[in-house]
Each structure stands twice: as structure tokens, then as C-alpha cells.
Amino acid sequence: MSTPFHDDEVMGKAFDAHLMRRLIRFLAPYRTLFFVCVILTMVLAGMQLLIPYITKTAIDNYMTLPHSIVTLDERPTVGNPLDLADGRYLVETGNVPPETRREWEATGKLSPERYLFIPAAKVAEQEAIAQHLPRFTAVRGGYIINEEGLRALPAADLVVLRRSAIAGIVHLAMVFIFILIARFLFGIVQVYLLQYTGQRVMYDMRGNIFGHVLRLPLSYFDRTPVGRVVTRTTNDVNAINEMFTSMLVNLFRDTFLLLGVIVIMFSFDWRLALAVLALFPVIVLATWQFRNRVRVAYREVRRQIAKLNSYLQESISGMRIIQVFVQERKANARFAEINRDTYRANMHQLVTFAIFRPLMSLLGSFAIALVIWYGGLNVLRGGLSLGALTAFIQYVGMLFEPILRLSEGYNVLQAAMASAERIFLLLDEKQEDRGTGKTISPFHGRIEFRDVWFAYNKDEWILKGVSFTAAPGEQIAIVGPTGEGKTTIIRLLLRMYPFQKGEILLDGVPIEQLDISYLRSQMAVVLQDVFLFSGDIMDNIRLHADISEEEAIAAARFVSADFVEELPNGYKTKVEERGVTLSYGERQLLSFARAVAFKPRVLVLDEATASIDSQTENLIQKSLLKIMKGRTSIVIAHRLSTIREADKIIVLHKGKVFESGTHQDLLAQNGLYAALHALQFA
Ligand SMILES: Nc1ncnc2c1ncn2[C@@H]1O[C@H](COP(=O)(O)OP(=O)(O)O)[C@@H](O)[C@H]1O
Ligand SMILES: [Mg+2]
Incomplete structure (x- = not known):
């Protein structure tokens, strides 16, 4: 079972200089902004440090x-x-x-x-x-x-x-208010700038990744589940954003805060400071434990939720099958299991929080009790002012947060590094070879396969030396049993996969030399499986912007896609809404219209009429004959009746062209074609 939402979350190194350098490159355009953010963060931390000091001054100078x-x-x-x-x-x-x-x-x-x-x-x-x-x-x-x-x-x-004294207190109160207002304003600016930077980096990254994915060879998608590519552009990018916006900035702030608090504490009373710092290892250890447990629990929750999501998705999209095959009980049992695991994972996380949170605050209170006890004695002895003690307590309170955040930062960093690694793995994936930019003009439409060998997977040869020629304007039909590699031939012609041996020539030019966009824009293809994009029917017919609406409508009429005009919204019918309810044949008709509107030099039909009733097929057949005129066409057909008129029929068998010729020739040869024909018309 594939789990599209879930990812192999292997935690590795928390820091990898090489990855970091590559990541920083995404930040580079915004470095000034980022720098300003860091400075602002430090200023904010400085203000935070000042507040207890103001309390101390107020108490010591004016109140005691x-x-x-x-x-x-x-x-x-x-x-x-x-x-x-x-x-x-x-x-x-x-x-x-x-x-x-x-x-x-x-x-x-x-x-x-x-x-x-x-x-x-x-x-x-x-x-x-x-x-x-x-x-x-x-x-x-x-x-x-x-x-x-x-x-x-x-x-x-x-x-x-x-x-x-009153004047002094009023003055301090003003300073206090000023600092609060400044913190508020700086805080807004800092958050805004930081989030802006983060969102921009994310925007760039997503664009980069999708742009890259668009140009990946199809073989990549054969071996990569869709969900994984989706996760790269969403979750992984988010993880990196989190690193940039929270962790990196927090790192500066918290280091600064920690050092600041420690220095101030020592300046007040070094013995008391030492006593508090003696608790430090305990605090750090507890924090560490806490974060680790939370991380494990959190990861488990996410894994379970992903599992739940993908199972739900799978069963809801497969509901027809579940109900038709009466699989409800089985589906329910499986769901109950996943549901229970999700519940357990959530509970585990909640309990971890329920225990550790209070434990952490207990530790914090303990440190404060220590300060009151030891510091209070010191105040009585006159070694420490009351104000300093008050400030000390506040500073101790400020010690915990940075420690907790820093340890959290470690997790964020680790997650970001793992995400970065996965993203760069994708970005390093070799792009499809776009060709040398060569075009042919005028293009006549001569297609030639010369001893072409091809395997999707190493050494599993699908095509073992296929050769044939389609002269300009000729109609070639390819027939053969399912799985012989008919579709594969089309894919190779469109350069969707690189072939291992032989040559494919277009007007005598090897296709590898041609600009890939040029090559593909010379051919209109109606594939076995029709894909409709979200948008309306009109958009789906005119995939190219330079096709006018009139041309699109003409094309639809040409292929007898009359059903469109009977829809309440006609050509403006949204495909997302109707996509499911459009029948397979209707979709096929739309893809015909798409190909016709395209007015290509070469027309390729891959079992395109397989799911259309024979009446409509006859209609289409007639229009097809019209559009094939003067165009080179390659037709793969299941029903041999549809290709009788072809100029040449190629029979594919065992990865080779077994026999070829016109319908009459092949019948006369009494070979494989004749056998297939006899089977169909028996
Ligand atoms: N993307 C792919 N990766 C690996 N093998 C594939 C892929 N597509 C098709 N095949 C295999 O290649 C063979 C030929 O497939 P195909 O060209 O679709 O056959 P046909 O169109 O003649 O039915 C089949 O055995 C099929 O399983
Ligand atoms: Mg096929």
C-alpha cells in the first residue's frame, strides 16, 4: 500500500555544512532582511534583559x-x-x-x-x-x-x-513603558520581516522544485511515488522555513539571552549565580530528555496521521470497489486498527506533555526557591539588595525558556537538514535532455525507426531492434497483443524515455538532436488514458494559448463531441465538477478534439477509440480520415476493423516487427496478422 502523505522520516545529522551552504543560497537574496531580523531580535532580547534591571533600580533606589x-x-x-x-x-x-x-x-x-x-x-x-x-x-x-x-x-x-524618589519612579515607569512600546513595535516589525523572508524563501523554493519537476524525465516518475514529490514541495519546504524563521533567529536570541542573564547574575552575586548554575546540568538534561521524548511521540503521531490519511484517501477513492466487492467489513477492521494506533500515539504524546511540562516547571520553581532561600539570607546579611534579589528571580525565570528553545532548535535543525537533503536529492535529479535546440523547416513528417532497442529496466528488453518507416502523409498502424510495446514506441518517438540502441529519425534528423519542445509540438497525441486538467472543457481542448475558441469548437464538432453542447454550461462546464461523471468515451472525444485543434504534422493515436461505441467510432473514423489526410499518422488499434485502410500495418511481436504490409498483403501472408484477424472476426 502506498502512503502518499507519509514520508520516510529518517533523522540524520543535525548539521551538515555542505547542505547548509546550499540552503543559505536560497536565503542569499534576502540576506539584508535576514540580517536586520537578527539585529532586531538581539535588540528585543536586550530589552527583555533590561526589564528586571529596571525593577531592581526602582526597588533599590526608591522603594526600600x-x-x-x-x-x-x-x-x-x-x-x-x-x-x-x-x-x-x-x-x-x-x-x-x-x-x-x-x-x-x-x-x-x-x-x-x-x-x-x-x-x-x-x-x-x-x-x-x-x-x-x-x-x-x-x-x-x-x-x-x-x-x-x-x-x-x-x-x-x-x-x-x-x-x-517619586520623580525617579515616574521616570523609571516611563522608561518601562517606553521599552514595552518599543518591544511591541520592534516585535511587530521583526515578526513581519522574518515571516516575509521565510515566505519568500519558501516561495522561491517551491517554484524551483516544481520548475525542476516539470523537466524531469518520465522515468523519474515511474520510480517515485507522487506523494513523495508532493511532500518535497510542501512539508520539506516548510521544515526549512521553520529552520530559517524560528530556529536560526532563536539561536541568536537565546544565546544572547543566556549569556546576558548569566553575566548579570554574576554581577549581582556570584555565589548565588554559581548556585543557580549548579542546577544547570539538571535543567539541560531534563530539557533534553523532554525534547527527545516529545520528538519521538510527535513523530509517531505524524506517522499515524499520515497512515490514517492515506488509508482514508485510498478507501474513499476506492469506495466503489469496496462496496461492489462487499469489502466493508474488512475495510472497517483495517481502519479500526489504524484508528486505534493513531489514538494511542496521540495519548502517548499527551501523557509525555502532561508529565514533562509540570516537571519542567517544578524544576524552575525549585531554582527560584533556591534563590529566595539563599538570596534571601544574603539580603538579610546585607550582601544583596532586595531589588537585586527580585531581579535575580526574574532572571532565573528567563533561563529556562532559552534552554528549552535551543533544544527544540536542535530538532528543528535536524528535521530541516533531513528535508534539505531530500529536496536537494530531488533538485539534483538529472533533468530531461532538452535537445540542442535544432528544428526542421520545412518539416515533412517522415518518421523512421532504425533497429531501436529499449528497456525500461536494465536488461529487460521491451523493444529488440524495431525498424519501420512512415513516409510523410502515410498512415501507419501498429498492432500486436497487449504488452508488446506499442505504447512504448510512441513514448520513444515523443522522447519521453531515452532508448538504448538504434536511431529514431524525423525527416532524417535523429530526435535527440531536435529541440524537445519543437519535437513534441509537431505531434498531436491521443493517448490510451485521457487526462483532463482542472478548468473548463474549453481550456482542456485548447491547451495551447494560440488556439482560438472558434477553432476549439470547430474541433469538437469535427470529432462529433456533441455531448458538450448539451451540457447546461456547454464549453464552460468545469471539469473538476464533471470530471468524474464524464464517461470514458466522452473524455476520449475531448482528447480527440484537443488533437484536432492542435493541427499537427504528425498524429498519434494510441488505442484512442477503444472505449467509444462503434456508432460514434464510425463517426470519428470518418473525421479522422479527413484529418489524417496529408499528415503522417501512427495509429495503434485494438480493433483491426479500424485500421484496414492503413498504408502500412506493422505487427509487433516479441519486441520486433514481426511482419508488415497492407491489410491485403498481411492476410495473404497468412501469418500472425491473419491469425489475429481471424480471431476477431470469427
Ligand atoms: N513505465 C514503465 N516502467 C516499466 N515497465 C513498463 C513501463 N511501461 C510499460 N512497461 C512494460 O513494458 C511492456 C510494454 O508496455 P506497453 O508499451 O504499454 O505495451 P502495449 O501498449 O503494447 O500494451 C509491458 O510489459 C509493460 O509492463
Ligand atoms: Mg498500450
């Missing part, structure tokens, strides 16, 4: 108390003094420049009395003191305390006293 407050006996000119209305003035030292303060001390302006500043939030603990000191009552705001007791400061007083 006790704060230094000095008392003066006369009103100072600077520093927003708070008038205590008893001849004393309070000034927060943060409000005055250090020189002024030193000058105050030197000149004895500071009164010996000191106040301790207590934030309102803490005053509950001081309630007992406050109760014993009825002179001071608690009001909203802060408190100052000295040996006289606790004294409440109304909010308005606090604003005066703490002006510089």
Missing part, C-alpha cells in the same frame, strides 16, 4: 526603606524641606546633592535628632508603639519615628519629602 532623612533647624534652600511646624525641617537626602549634604554636615546645620522613615505598609507592626504614644495617630501615608515616638505623615507631606 529605611530612607535617610535629616533634620535641620532652619529652612534649607534646597531639597524640598518638610516643615514640621516646630521650627524643624525634614529633608530626604535623596533630594539634595551629596555636596550640599556634606556642606550641611560640615557647617553643623544638621540637628543631632534623627528620624527613621517607616512605610505605611509596615506600620501595623508598629501599632503597639503607636498606641503608647497617643500624640501621634495613624493616618494614610508614611510615618516617621524617633525617640519621641511614631509620627504620621499625611500623604501630602510624603509627596514633598519623597519628591526625588
Whole structure:
């Protein structure tokens, strides 16, 4: 059973310099953009690093108390003094420049009395003191305390006293908001540019791949399942896009973030930083385990889904056969099996997530607990500021994400390398030889096979020295049992496959020398299996843009494709909708019209009338005789009655031309043809 959606996902090396170099070539046209993206990403990471630092500054510089407050006996000119209305003035030292303060001390302006500043939030603990000191009552705001007791400061007083701190916090808040806005804007630009670059690379790649596929020799498609080529242009290209857009950029960002966090942590408290880093191997190991398990589970899910898809596709397109042959039970059993495996794979993935996600966050919490414990002690000892501790906790939180992403990146890289390898394998596939560009003019239409040997697979000769000649305007018929290589002869003539020995000449020129497009455009071919493209009937008749609608309609009438005009939408009937319901004979008629509209020098019909009723066949036969006039034609026919008039009949047998001549000649010879004829008309 073929599985068109599923791919042989063999994971190989995560990095291959040679593949990478080739991949980078696709990125080359957008390198400036990509570079800008990387820079933007780093800037964004830098901003991310700044945020805890701002918190630290706000706490350490402006929020943590006790704060230094000095008392003066006369009103100072600077520093927003708070008038205590008893001849004393309070000034927060943060409000005055250090020189002024030193000058105050030197000149004895500071009164010996000191106040301790207590934030309102803490005053509950001081309630007992406050109760014993009825002179001071608690009001909203802060408190100052000295040996006289606790004294409440109304909010308005606090604003005066703490002006510089308030200004500082406002300033930091502005910076914070600015950074957030900048991050937001930069983030939008970065995502846009990155996705744009990625999508452009994908666009180019898909174009490249399909352009290449269009020119691959047909032998490639004999040995490659359709699904595989489809996957190259879709899934594999996506995998590479993911590498470019997420992994590569993340790599820069996360390395930068990790290093940044580590450096900052060390600058705050190297011992605490070391303690956190001691957890590092555990974190990395756990992350690694997690990613590996997730990857295995994920791959299994994808494999199962692919299996499910292809089985569904197969059974739905084969529903007629299933129902006609009463295979429902068997199909259902097979589906149940695949369905169950899919369910199991999904559950396995979910359970992996359910266990590992919380485990990872537990580890993260553990690291934070460590910081609070060890760092908290350090704060009490005065070795670390409260702000630094707060920032530290945030930084620890920031350590995990990059590690997780980096390990994820490894998977992405590995998948991308595997995809790249497959894509390049396809792109390295040798293209069809397009010929040397030679054309023949005027072209008369003489066809000659000279001792042509051919095998699809090495040494399995299908044609073993076929020779015949069709003079310009001659009608040649090829007959022979099924599988003798009649269709193969046509394929060789169209250069769909290269033959191993002998020569095929067109007007005396070996076909390999001819431009392949020229060669094919000289011949109209009606093949055994009709292929209709999506689009309407009209589009399907005029495959060449230079055929007018009138010519197409004339061609359709010429081959008696009258059914088209009876369709509600006539020539505008969409083939996708009707494709299934057009009968085989109707499709065949369309392909006749296609060939007729083409007005070729050479006409090739491969069992083209096999599925048309004899009445229509008679009609077509008459029109065919008309169009064959003056054209070289090669007709392969099953029904010998249709080729009686041929100028020459070639009987193919065992890879060779067994006998040839006119109908009368061959009957007279009483050989293979005569035998076949006798069989058919018995
Ligand atoms: N693409 C292919 N790859 C390998 N073998 C092929 C291919 N196409 C046809 N054959 C084999 O070549 C032989 C001749 O096929 P064909 O030319 O289609 O016969 P005919 O048209 O006379 O019935 C058959 O045995 C067939 O199985
Ligand atoms: Mg055939």
C-alpha cells in the first residue's frame, strides 16, 4: 500500500555544512532582511534583559526603606524641606546633592535628632508603639519615628519629602513603558520581516522544485511515488522555513539571552549565580530528555496521521470497489486498527506533555526557591539588595525558556537538514535532455525507426531492434497483443524515455538532436488514458494559448463531441465538477478534439477509440480520415476493423516487427496478422 502523505522520516545529522551552504543560497537574496531580523531580535532580547534591571533600580533606589532623612533647624534652600511646624525641617537626602549634604554636615546645620522613615505598609507592626504614644495617630501615608515616638505623615507631606524618589519612579515607569512600546513595535516589525523572508524563501523554493519537476524525465516518475514529490514541495519546504524563521533567529536570541542573564547574575552575586548554575546540568538534561521524548511521540503521531490519511484517501477513492466487492467489513477492521494506533500515539504524546511540562516547571520553581532561600539570607546579611534579589528571580525565570528553545532548535535543525537533503536529492535529479535546440523547416513528417532497442529496466528488453518507416502523409498502424510495446514506441518517438540502441529519425534528423519542445509540438497525441486538467472543457481542448475558441469548437464538432453542447454550461462546464461523471468515451472525444485543434504534422493515436461505441467510432473514423489526410499518422488499434485502410500495418511481436504490409498483403501472408484477424472476426 502506498502512503502518499507519509514520508520516510529518517533523522540524520543535525548539521551538515555542505547542505547548509546550499540552503543559505536560497536565503542569499534576502540576506539584508535576514540580517536586520537578527539585529532586531538581539535588540528585543536586550530589552527583555533590561526589564528586571529596571525593577531592581526602582526597588533599590526608591522603594526600600529605611530612607535617610535629616533634620535641620532652619529652612534649607534646597531639597524640598518638610516643615514640621516646630521650627524643624525634614529633608530626604535623596533630594539634595551629596555636596550640599556634606556642606550641611560640615557647617553643623544638621540637628543631632534623627528620624527613621517607616512605610505605611509596615506600620501595623508598629501599632503597639503607636498606641503608647497617643500624640501621634495613624493616618494614610508614611510615618516617621524617633525617640519621641511614631509620627504620621499625611500623604501630602510624603509627596514633598519623597519628591526625588517619586520623580525617579515616574521616570523609571516611563522608561518601562517606553521599552514595552518599543518591544511591541520592534516585535511587530521583526515578526513581519522574518515571516516575509521565510515566505519568500519558501516561495522561491517551491517554484524551483516544481520548475525542476516539470523537466524531469518520465522515468523519474515511474520510480517515485507522487506523494513523495508532493511532500518535497510542501512539508520539506516548510521544515526549512521553520529552520530559517524560528530556529536560526532563536539561536541568536537565546544565546544572547543566556549569556546576558548569566553575566548579570554574576554581577549581582556570584555565589548565588554559581548556585543557580549548579542546577544547570539538571535543567539541560531534563530539557533534553523532554525534547527527545516529545520528538519521538510527535513523530509517531505524524506517522499515524499520515497512515490514517492515506488509508482514508485510498478507501474513499476506492469506495466503489469496496462496496461492489462487499469489502466493508474488512475495510472497517483495517481502519479500526489504524484508528486505534493513531489514538494511542496521540495519548502517548499527551501523557509525555502532561508529565514533562509540570516537571519542567517544578524544576524552575525549585531554582527560584533556591534563590529566595539563599538570596534571601544574603539580603538579610546585607550582601544583596532586595531589588537585586527580585531581579535575580526574574532572571532565573528567563533561563529556562532559552534552554528549552535551543533544544527544540536542535530538532528543528535536524528535521530541516533531513528535508534539505531530500529536496536537494530531488533538485539534483538529472533533468530531461532538452535537445540542442535544432528544428526542421520545412518539416515533412517522415518518421523512421532504425533497429531501436529499449528497456525500461536494465536488461529487460521491451523493444529488440524495431525498424519501420512512415513516409510523410502515410498512415501507419501498429498492432500486436497487449504488452508488446506499442505504447512504448510512441513514448520513444515523443522522447519521453531515452532508448538504448538504434536511431529514431524525423525527416532524417535523429530526435535527440531536435529541440524537445519543437519535437513534441509537431505531434498531436491521443493517448490510451485521457487526462483532463482542472478548468473548463474549453481550456482542456485548447491547451495551447494560440488556439482560438472558434477553432476549439470547430474541433469538437469535427470529432462529433456533441455531448458538450448539451451540457447546461456547454464549453464552460468545469471539469473538476464533471470530471468524474464524464464517461470514458466522452473524455476520449475531448482528447480527440484537443488533437484536432492542435493541427499537427504528425498524429498519434494510441488505442484512442477503444472505449467509444462503434456508432460514434464510425463517426470519428470518418473525421479522422479527413484529418489524417496529408499528415503522417501512427495509429495503434485494438480493433483491426479500424485500421484496414492503413498504408502500412506493422505487427509487433516479441519486441520486433514481426511482419508488415497492407491489410491485403498481411492476410495473404497468412501469418500472425491473419491469425489475429481471424480471431476477431470469427
Ligand atoms: N513505465 C514503465 N516502467 C516499466 N515497465 C513498463 C513501463 N511501461 C510499460 N512497461 C512494460 O513494458 C511492456 C510494454 O508496455 P506497453 O508499451 O504499454 O505495451 P502495449 O501498449 O503494447 O500494451 C509491458 O510489459 C509493460 O509492463
Ligand atoms: Mg498500450
